[in-house]
Amino acid sequence: MNQVRTQLMLCGGTGCRANRSEAFRETLQQELERRGLAREIEIVETGCNGFCAVGPVMLVQPEGIFYQKLTPEIVPHLVEEHFLKGRPVKKLFYVEPASKETIPKMEEIPFFAHQMFWVMRNKGVIDPEKIDEYIARDGYFGAAKALREMTPEQIIEEVKISGLRGRGGAGFPTGIKWEFARKSPGGVKYVLCNADEGDPGAFMDRSVLEADPHAVLEGMIIAARAIDAHRGYIYVRTEYPLAIRRLEIAIRQAREYGLLGKDILGTGFDFDIEIYQGAGAFVCGEETALMRSIEGKRGMPRPRPPFPAVKGLWEKPTVLNNVETLANIPLIITHGGRWFASVGTEGSKGTKVFALSGDVNNIGLVEVPMGTSLRRLIFEIGGGIPRKKKFKAVQLGGPSGGCVPEQYLDIPVDYEEIAKVGAIMGSGGVIVMDHETCMVDMARFFMDFVQDESCGKCTPCREGTRRLLEILEKLCEGRGEPGDLETLEELSRIIKESSLCGLGQTGPNPVLSTLRYFREEYEAHIFEKRCPAKRCVALLKFEIDPEVCTQCGACFRACPAGAIAWKKKEPARIDKEKCIRCMTCFEKCRFDAIS
């Protein structure tokens, strides 16, 4: 085997690819060859590194130098300076937004320093398309132990001791779910992996599948052994082509190595996995709907009980676990349930991966121990709010969740604690909103999502969410009336109480939680016909306050309709005849002079 002195771990996640990481890699490879370095320096394309905000990113090993925002143009300089002369290129280092300090090493960047990589243990470290690299990092050790040394009961007991709870959102204890399925009579059982990640603002499952697909396969093998299933399906969104491709490669390699298929590791146990591509329906993230979809039907939920552990896919006992849940399983089996349970809070053990996005500096994937405060998540790891704007709220749990305002930012990440303030852990989407976000508009956005994705089976969800949306649209358009808020609350309550599945039972949450914390903003829309955050176009006047205007001309230059009149040393003015109300001037004005 060729010995290399340096490995360049280039992120090949979706985020970095969209920022031309492919072109960068090709140029870099050519340059290394041209300089005669290709034999000693190897480029490894890894899965998502997590730090999408500054992509494309690359880690130089073994030095640990972290480069960001790479472009093909920089390649000759980079190779010359760093790989020939040994001088790392400072202008490609990470710059801390607050202190403007440059940080060369990955482990010293605050974004990474506060994280704890369990689920993402292999991200950016291995080539996800090579099973040997996974195995070299203790991969499939857990599966081997489970199959060779443990009885199914012992596996389940270990998972129960670990306290692992479902990471898809509901937080049901995984060990208990497995135990139900184990005890259900029947010769044919199934293990399913839910990779139908549909929550807007959540992308951890995609990243795990792209960066470490074997971890999910290993988790499924262990689950299959525990409940005695011989067939598994991974239900993955068709919108994730890279994840699908890497899963296909991983399954093929696992079969070649005798880790899937007949007589796994010579233990006489058979198990194989198939990929099933979803077709774009949010409700299919619900377990019974997902199973209907695999059966080739409309993905509509059905009442429970019977629970899937008793009657699931094709009416057979079925265990369905989320990607992140399954990726935790090999660790629990390898290191033991007690080890796993040593991290976290009373009721929530281990770590949680969050997808940090919205108005926050360090957008990306972060994994923290349960119990970490939201404040640390957003301000220390996330680097705070960009452009010195003020924090307003954070939305947790997507359309089923709720928002958490400033005063509760010190609550720990914990299933119960988050529920107490009216949000949910959910799958881990964390969307940070600054003070320019209108909460009524936000509620409208989520309701638009929920009513569109409602499968139509339950009338309260199908009709109720549409009525909620109509009222919210009315408010945003300045047609709100007294009594609207009470109707919103009443309708929300009924939808929650009378819907069959999680979609309807949680769909009104964004409305209720924004009403709980930002009622005055709703009232401003109704009684003053004013949008305090200046987002609802119908409620804006499109006037420039000459007192506040600094006469900089930024709005004048940006206006696509030529509707702004401005001369040096004169405040700008908007010609309402020409104005197309596109909001560009609002975006450009840094002085909040337009209303």
Place this chain on the structure above:
Amino acid sequence: MAGLPHPEHPDITAAMWEQIDAVIERHRGVPGSVIAVLRECQQIVGYLPVELIDAIAAGLNLPRSDVFGVASFYSLFSLKPKGRNLIKVCMGTACYVKGIKEVITRIEAHFRVAPGGTSADRRFSLEAVRCLGACGLAPVMVVNSDTYGDMKADRVIEVLEPYS
């Protein structure tokens, strides 16, 4: 059901029918395969005309209502023809917070195409899609297979012009 005459349809050529037959043949008798068949057939034709849905139903020996029910349930499937270029704008929360709404308004006004629709010259189809999971790049627009991050309203027309 080899030998069954294929219905006439302006958007489906004889070569396409051959591929469609092969897809149906491969999946016949496999339980739960209707979604895969619809996906592959849509890749061949570009969308799912009713005549095609009928042919799939006959080929898989399923009631037409079942196949139509599945095709109309999932957002992946389109019963209407698409434009030469497909613009997908991400309506995920992160993109929304970062101003995708303004981007859509600009596209609508310039190319005269509404979300969910196709421009009269079939140059563009515009789709407002669910979170693409690339929140780090928000706001995100995907044209055919090219992903554009940090898409701002005042840049979008310039980006779209080369797609004819």
